[in-house]
Amino acid sequence: MRTKPPVSHKFAESPVLLLRLPAGRSRLISLLLLGAFIVLVGRAFYLQVLNNDFLQEKGDSRYRRDIDISASRGRIADRNGEVLAVSTPMKSIWAIPADARLNEAQVAQLAGLLEIDAGELRRKLASEKSFVFLQRQIPPELAQKVADLKLPGIGQNTEYRRFYPSGEMSAHLVGFTGIDDQGQEGVELAFQNQLLGRPGSRTVIKDRRGHVVEDVGAILPPQDGQDIRLALDSKIQYFALSKLKEAIAEHKAKAGGIVVADARTGEVLALANWPTYNPNNRESLTGGSLRNRAVTDTFEPGSTLKPFSIALALEKGKFRADSVIDTSSGRLTIGRATISDAHRHGPLTVAEVIQKSSNVGTAKIASTFAPQEMWEMLDSVGFGQVPGLGFPGEVAGRLRPWQRWRPIEQATISYGHGISVSLIQLVRAYTVFARDGELIPLSLTQLDAPPANGIQVFSPRTARQMRSMLEMVVERGGTAPQAQVPGYRVGGKTGTANKLEGGRYTNRYVASFIGMAPMSSPRLIVAVMIDEPQGKYYGGSVAGPVFSAVMGSALRTLGVPPDAPQQLIARAGTQREAL
């Protein structure tokens, strides 16, 4: 079949173009198009200018991000700058169980990296919760390996972990923080506000690949926590704790505490307790070893309180150091109660009452005081008051109001029974003897200058007389020749107190020694307390050697020149070697 070949036209000659559009229609179309255009412009104006919040927000949520800038907790260092507590970032791995669909191989791989049981991991991933932590605080390198697995629904965030390089050595003083960076014990709790950092934030624009492209808005800079510099001297702390530990092991004691303070500034150079704990090991953070005995536990001090009673007698001018007290019977009956000395002594001078630690002599001297003046003196050296170190759990101890004292009570308080104190209170009170009668506050942090707010309790003359009596205690014939330190003149007082349990005295003891050196110008105060030693229980023989060892090392560490005459050094030295 043949068809006609197509007729060729030029476009311009197309017959269609020759048709005219009716004028009314064309106007209608233009008007409609114009109308539509105006509607579009109006809509655009509405969305971009009048009501742009919604779209702006949607847009921002796609590329704007608020980023938290974490701040680290302040460091705690000792007086020589040695770090005792420092935070370092760690990663915590979390999962959103609904999104985390892992195959068996991936579960095994993840469990292996996180060092957790695969079954445990599977159980966590199957949980109903919307968010679970898989492992907290793992090293950043390990976290990177986890991130490289690119598992769905598994993420990580930065957390700071606190490290305590000195471990158990300064555990009670430094304390520790919880997993959320809150101080829970010790300095970590006491200085929580200074140590805590304030995280900052910034708003940024991110591109498709998650890179930060630009900062928008103001940056809120993070504030790192302040560093705290303690008065603590790590070396002295080490001597103190290791000697205390040795003594407790040797005497099979239950517990003990030791405090070393600078008598010139009131700085606490060492504070240790046994048993102690390792703050780096979270499982060990329970039970009795957490107790900071030197601060939170009170005990009846026994004879270490006698110097205060005697000093009051000297101060009132009722006795002189060489006044003679008759203690020959070794017993004294007040009302229905009888007090006695451990050894009979015969007539003693006031100085010898201290040297030999006579209960009867002290009670006789104390019987001349009005209860009120005795209470006021004990109160003014800080007994019965919170010591004010700012330390958590500080206790006031027990000092009953003088209005309710019975005569026997006044007698027993004079030699340290019927009153309870903490070791730290005792150290603070002894600053009056080390400092010519002035009581100064103790400080946990390093001070630039000695405190100016000392309180004069005794006259310098009384304090000096008391110092020479305390020096007699460690000489031959005193209760603690074991407390001598070769090369230095030292002085102190022993305490051997029966423990009170359920209102009755038991035959368990607290042995203590508190003393100072060098006596020519006291620089250090060392107090040792040992709870329930077995066998030997006298303060001189149990706590005295600890005092001697710690005081000797501490004085040498601080470079305090020996003040004992040379031949005495040699003699004490040969004695030492012979032992």
Place this chain on the structure above:
Amino acid sequence: MLRVNIFLLLVAVACALLVVTAQHKARKLFQELEVAQQHERQLEVEFGQLQIEISTLATASRIDRIARAQLKMETPSAARMRLLGGATQ
């Protein structure tokens, strides 16, 4: 008139291109800053870790142990000490 317009058009195009390059450079520099800050943070972390290491290595108990066991050092007795200068003040 036309010439002036063409000139202004060229100026406008040139300015626009400069804006684009400036923006690009700013982003590049910003990225470098980010990298540098990241590095700073890493160094800080490392510093903290090294501090922990120093403190751990310098604990008194470790020094004591090494001095006594490896270096065979001991505390001299008072008899072996001689004091130079004024002993008593």
